[in-house]
Amino acid sequence: MNMEGQVRGGTLEALVERLTVHDQLVDPSYTNTFFLMMHQFTPSPGQVLRLLIGRYNLVCPAALTADEAAIWREQKLVPVRLRVYNALKIWLEHHWTVQDDAILPDLDHFIRTDVAQHQPLLVWRLLDLLERHQQAATRLMLAPDACALGACRSLKRAMVPPSTGARPAPILPKSMVRLHITDVDPLELARQLTLLESHLFLEISPDELIGQACSPGRGAPAPHVRAMTQMSNHMTGWITTSVLSEPDGKRRALMIRHFIKVGERLLALNNFNSLMAVISALNSSTVTRLVKTWNHVATKHRHAFQVLCHAMQNDKNYAAYRTRLRSTAAPCLPFLGLYLTDLTFTEDGNPDMRPGGRLINFDKYLKAGRIIQELQRFQVPYALQPVEALQAYLLDHLGTAVTSPQQLYSMSLAIEPRIPSGNENKLRSMAARARLLDTGKMTLLTVESTAAPLTPLGSMPMDAS
Template identity: 35%
Template sequence: MGEQVKDERKDSGYSHVGHPENIIYNYNGTGDIEAVRAGSLTALVDHLTHPDKLDASFNRTFLTVYTYFTTSRELVQLLTQRYHCPPPGILDSIEAAEWSSQTKPLIRVRVMNVLKQWLGSFWAESKGLETYEALKQLQLFASGVTASESSTVQQQLLEIIQCRLAGVERMKRSQPSISNSPKPILPRKLKMEKLQFLKIDATEIARQLTLIESCMYGKLQRNELLHKNWQRKEQPAPNVRSLIQYFNQLSSWVGALILAESDLKKRTQVIGHLINVANICHELQNYSAVVSMLSGLESAPVYRLGRTWAMVTQRSCDILQPLQALISSDQNYQAYRDALRRAMPPCIPFLGLFLKDLVFIEDGNPGLTPEGLINFSKYSMLSSTIHGAHRFQEAPYSLRPVPELQEYLATQLQSAGDLHELWERSCQLEPKGRGDGNRERDMYTATGGMMTSMVVACMILDD
């Protein structure tokens, strides 16, 4: 794939309309532009509003990650300048007329649509004086646009700006159709104090866990995934942190349920039931719960229970093995990545792998090229990862919530404690050196450190 700095004007459908200066493109084998690789900020804004061709992928990437290389006020200024841009170079009367009648109106339409898209779907600014001033500047600009030029877009833009100034979020997540949802499988005794884990159907546990996490995942904001905000105390990412906390609670709950049982047979039943729940979560494409539950099953306090695992049924192990294979770390979690690529919403992906990828991209690629241009390839990778996480937010699960079960599960998860605290209990249940050191664990094969790196990616910094 070739690359080239374009520093000359080239006709592409309209007179005196060419590729912006100070921009580097990647080209495919036939010499056509495949993607923007790098450019100056002004050149990128020119490409964003190019009159001859709408590059939707570029625009989405730019608006997702613009905070890495500019501010809202600077971007507003550049876009308004672009709207009022003069003709390029020295034109004769015919060329000037063509510019005024054909090219400039298209640039203005592009600018207005980019502003509407930015304010409506990609606004990533926190409240503050600078944000307020940028919005007021935009409001003043939009109010001054001649109505005959783009009256509909102008009105829509002004409405969005007013909502942003008022702090009102216009975008709403679609609601599921309860009428088509399966009937809940309820235990005989639905009172919370009477509920027992083994007596609740595994399918319904998986459904309710999925509904709980789906609601949390739907609140995730794009800007929480920018600049590693989930690691920053001064700019927290509350929804990322909530999902991390939930993931860790679910993992700890799995370990606590198993280790709460003194009876060996009961422990194996709990493990079998948990495996069934994890399998239903997999069928629901709740990959986050699958990873979390397997993390609990493979935690050190549970994994060391050799006698317990030796009693787990072959059926349970046969169910568990493909789940382990799905989230294996082999080839950078290729099996899981392939499954996620094929998945159609509704789906809950494992957020930890997205966070791991974002950190790798941010830390492993420079922000500027050797030419001093914005390294847009880096930001394209960041944007692609963020949109990979975002694309599963819009389609909710068509499942019926059961408040009593959700309250039971929420209470259980919050009281599960820390997996590290369970080691002593594990050693009490199966002390070391009690004649089982040579027991073959042919019924269960753990994937070793597979989970460790995935869970570390999800860890939250201490406050």
């Protein structure tokens, strides 16, 4: 135990006993972490079930008198059985995975015999949850090609309440024929991007995050994490391509201004993941080197972009963003890459066992569990109305966006060639002075940023200009 009374380590038997202790309240975060991270420190779910059954069927010490035995049953056995019941309910309701399906027959037998006998008024809830998982397991057997993670998640999805409030009417462009991205209102563009990413984010289950399942070549497949990461990368490529595809400097500036406005709307929607893709595109050297283009971007828009960059800057391990996120209510699309980085740091930086090798290092799993549970609290659907035609347009352009850093940089050089060395320093100095805020305290944009470019997980590297 640490100074705050949290469990730091123990044998599996001791951890289960703590889960079902009779003489004090069980911390909900301990219970949730135990089942959330269980497969990382237990050989099999069957072993946990056997320990829980053992706790439920504790044997009264033979040396007790009849009166003492009655007190023991009332003050220990009854509370322990209630704790076991609550533990099973939480396991079935919130943390059951496809890996646990193998013990469904044993669990069914235990619930229908022991629990039904001793807790007849409570057993119906466990039976209801059990039946739902049995039906899901049967469906999975009949469709073996189905995604196991998705099948597991579907049982929980119905329990996630949607965000409250009426869906706002979409802001539709005048025509979807020969549509240009600047024809789409920035707010509606932000809404539809949010819905596309939210669809993937809501499907991410803990199995995709635990044990670095999302790391290349490590752990089990993480289809929704990978799909969301890929969408972020394609979004960055699409925004960059959209800017570079305009042959005229003023049109490129108009495109930059449009995406800055989209970024502001994404921030208002608490969609930090898409916002990071916008920032990564506009803050890449492929775009920032376009001095003549940025000269056409008004100061107020460059200031607005700097505000967005400040919200997501990586100074002090994203301190400003983390502070903002703590006070953000769901629905929200957090920057997924930072969660993955935090999980990797936690899992790689802490041993599985406590010093001596006999006790499970539960402190490690508490830390990882807190990260995952923080992400889960944002998995609430947005109350936004999808526009299928606009989403199809976006998916088509995201799928065909240029993502090769070499190709993008060649496009950048083609529209604004490198400045001859004799004039380069003079033009850079003029451009930097032109980008100072009225207060003179902050540079909005310089030709070469001194800070590392803000990039989402897996986004493409950019050559220096």
